[in-house]
Amino acid sequence: MPPVPSQGLPQxxxxxxxxxxxxxxxxxxxxxxxxxxxxIRPADLREALIFLRDDSALQFxxxxxxxxxDWMGYGGDEEQDAQEWRFEVAYQLYSMEKNHRIRIKxxxxxxxxxxxxxxxxxxxxxxxxxxxxREVWDLFGISFDGHPNLRRIMCHDExxxxxxxxxxxxxxxxxxxxxxxMLLCGRHEWA
Amino acid sequence: MSHDLTxxxxxxxxxxxxxxxxxxxxxxxxxxLNIGPSHPATHGTLRLQVQLDxxxxxxxxxxxxxxxxxxxxxCETVYYNQIVPYAERLNYCSPVHNSSAWCYAVEQLMGxxxxxxxxxxxxxxxxxxxxxxxxxxxGTNLVDIGGLTNFWxxxxxxxxxxxxxxxxxxxxxxxxxxxxxxxxxDAPDGWFDSVLRVMxxxxxxxxxxxxxxxxxxxxxxxxxxxxxxxxxxxxxxxxTGPCGRASGVNYxxxxxxxxxxxxxxxxxxxxxxxxxxxxxxxxxxxEMEQSRRxxxxxxxxxxxxxxxxxxxxxxxxxxxxVYNTMEGLINHFKLVMHGVRPPKGEIYxxxxxxxxxxxxxLISDGGPIPWRVRIRPPCFANYSCFPKIVQGQMxxxxxxxxxxxxxxxxxxxR
Numbered sequence: 173m174p175p176v177p178s179q180g181l182p183q184x185x186x187x188x189x190x191x192x193x194x195x196x197x198x199x200x201x202x203x204x205x206x207x208x209x210x211x212i213r214p215a216d217l218r219e220a221l222i223f224l225r226d227d228s229a230l231q232f233x234x235x236x237x238x239x240x241x242d243w244m245g246y247g248g249d250e251e252q253d254a255q256e257w258r259f260e261v262a263y264q265l266y267s268m269e270k271n272h273r274i275r276i277k278x279x280x281x282x283x284x285x286x287x288x289x290x291x292x293x294x295x296x297x298x299x300x301x302x303x304x305x306r307e308v309w310d311l312f313g314i315s316f317d318g319h320p321n322l323r324r325i326m327c328h329d330e331x332x333x334x335x336x337x338x339x340x341x342x343x344x345x346x347x348x349x350x351x352x353x354m355l356l357c358g359r360h361e362w363a
Numbered sequence: 364m365s366h367d368l369t370x371x372x373x374x375x376x377x378x379x380x381x382x383x384x385x386x387x388x389x390x391x392x393x394x395x396l397n398i399g400p401s402h403p404a405t406h407g408t409l410r411l412q413v414q415l416d417x418x419x420x421x422x423x424x425x426x427x428x429x430x431x432x433x434x435x436x437x438c439e440t441v442y443y444n445q446i447v448p449y450a451e452r453l454n455y456c457s458p459v460h461n462s463s464a465w466c467y468a469v470e471q472l473m474g475x476x477x478x479x480x481x482x483x484x485x486x487x488x489x490x491x492x493x494x495x496x497x498x499x500x501x502g503t504n505l506v507d508i509g510g511l512t513n514f515w516x517x518x519x520x521x522x523x524x525x526x527x528x529x530x531x532x533x534x535x536x537x538x539x540x541x542x543x544x545x546x547x548x549d550a551p552d553g554w555f556d557s558v559l560r561v562m563x564x565x566x567x568x569x570x571x572x573x574x575x576x577x578x579x580x581x582x583x584x585x586x587x588x589x590x591x592x593x594x595x596x597x598x599x600x601x602x603t604g605p606c607g608r609a610s611g612v613n614y615x616x617x618x619x620x621x622x623x624x625x626x627x628x629x630x631x632x633x634x635x636x637x638x639x640x641x642x643x644x645x646x647x648x649x650e651m652e653q654s655r656r657x658x659x660x661x662x663x664x665x666x667x668x669x670x671x672x673x674x675x676x677x678x679x680x681x682x683x684x685v686y687n688t689m690e691g692l693i694n695h696f697k698l699v700m701h702g703v704r705p706p707k708g709e710i711y712x713x714x715x716x717x718x719x720x721x722x723x724x725l726i727s728d729g730g731p732i733p734w735r736v737r738i739r740p741p742c743f744a745n746y747s748c749f750p751k752i753v754q755g756q757m758x759x760x761x762x763x764x765x766x767x768x769x770x771x772x773x774x775x776x777r
Contacts, residue, residue, distance in 0.1 A: 264739070300599065300601040303747045328428075
């Protein structure tokens with residue numbers, strides 16, 4: 173029977189290496205059910221992800237998932253109430269070489285009129301980020317700087333609002349007047 | 364002496380090909396062709412637009428979202444156990460795996476583990492689901508590229524699997540079988556024997572179809588070297604599962620992060636290196652064989668014991684306790700009214716779905732309803748590389764590639 177691959181570096185060591193790199197720019201570290209997450213600002217995202225990808229001890233060469241979270245009204249926790257940002261974008265990284273994982277979360281604040289801060293796109297580092305970022309834009313209204321084709325991906329282009337925000341009512345219906353427009357994506361948007 | 368018939372370069376005194384003749388170039392223009400969203404070749408609601416130069420693809424656009432049902436939003440309105448039937452609608456070719464994976468995510472967040480017998484039943488049912496998934500993928504894809512016979516063979520065994528599901532759960536496709544903390548029913552008498560019998564027949568059937576296809580000249584000409592996913596594209600686009608393993612990506616969640624006791628079973632992870640439509644089909648045949656081995660081992664090694672946890676905070680008490688004891692009645696009432704409540708926290712839980720890494724990013728606020736459920740569908744990542752791999756290919760090969768990537772619109776669009 174082939175051996176089970178080793179489980180890579182412990183989460184604390186991965187976090188420690190990243191903290192060494194980012195210093196105080198790693199805003200928050202949380203650990204739950206044996207998985208750690210490091211929260212950073214949008215401005216540090218690309219630096220952190222490139223570091224995690226290229227560091228020889230970490231080698232996070234796979235971006236498995238990008239997903240948004242809306243924390244508005246989250247369960248009356250004091251720490252959570254004090255949180256300055258409303259949204260987070262979570263990047264799930266995996267190292268196939270080392271067989272370990274880490275979650276990087278980007279804190280995304282909102283301005284006075286409820287528009288979310290923008291996050292730098294990583295579509296040129298991982299091709300899959302192209303569609304996943306489009307999905308976060310579609311459902312949360314978080315825009316990605318440098319994205320080549322930031323259109324809605326799940327909802328119709330006439331759709332108003334962002335469906336996964338906590339202030340979007342689940343039973344709201346929208347009238348759509350025509351079939352969705354389709355644009356041939358050019359080769360420019362290939363990573 | 365010239366050998367006219369063996370030298371294709373000289374016909375009627377002219378040299379073929381570029382440069383030798385004075386034929387003026389014909390003015391051509393690109394043709395834009397729309398495929399879908401409802402088209403027999405897409406096996407789901409996908410829409411493609413291709414620009415063609417003759418029959419060669421020069422540009423592709425993929426539009427998804429035609430089956431978007433607001434799945435993640437709906438998960439934020441119902442109790443954890445009520446998401447089980449929803450989860451089965453993600454990948455409708457292997458429903459029971461998706462719902463088991465969901466229960467596994469919730470269990471991990473709660474820090475509980477399903478009893479060993481329930482874990483083995485989950486392994487058996489989800490490996491059967493993987494076989495069904497691959498049967499559907501291979502069968503329908505071979506229809507698309509001109510081999511109808513295999514479809515009947517493959518669907519025949521899918522039918523037999525569904526009969527087994529019906530015997531086990533009462534439903535054929537959307538079985539609603541797992542629960543947080545285990546599975547809802549133990550196997551009926553003789554069920555394991557029926558499974559073993561079908562697995563024996565399956566070995567034969569898969570072998571037959573494999574023989575029909577693997578060295579088939581028409582099939583090989585059609586699929587070798589078409590729709591190639593290189594290891595670089597696989598890494599960039601997060602292509603996992605059979606598609607990744609056909610491209611040399613040696614990654615299987617069952618091996619990398621064993622769950623439900625997969626570390627106990629002796630199986631191989633087949634890895635091929637061509638990355639083309641041929642390898643993606645063949646790797647599925649090899650995986651069905653491994654799934655069959657896992658099912659047989661799981662049945663042989665299945666432990667005795669309960670199939671649901673005995674924990675009033677997670678699972679309903681047995682009916683005789685509900686009817687005959689006050690405590691059981693209270694536990695039942697509390698769990699039905701107030702639901703399973705994982706502690707505050709978050710988890711990204713992964714399992715090996717039919718098409719690759721199926722991830723649930725689950726955030727709980729301590730209440731009975733999840734705060735956020737993000738699903739990482741394997742198809743979404745696999746499909747995102749599609750424009751790259753069909754570039755410069757024939758339009759008919761794009762249809763074959765669409766089939767071998769095995770896109771399931773249910774989990775693609777959620």
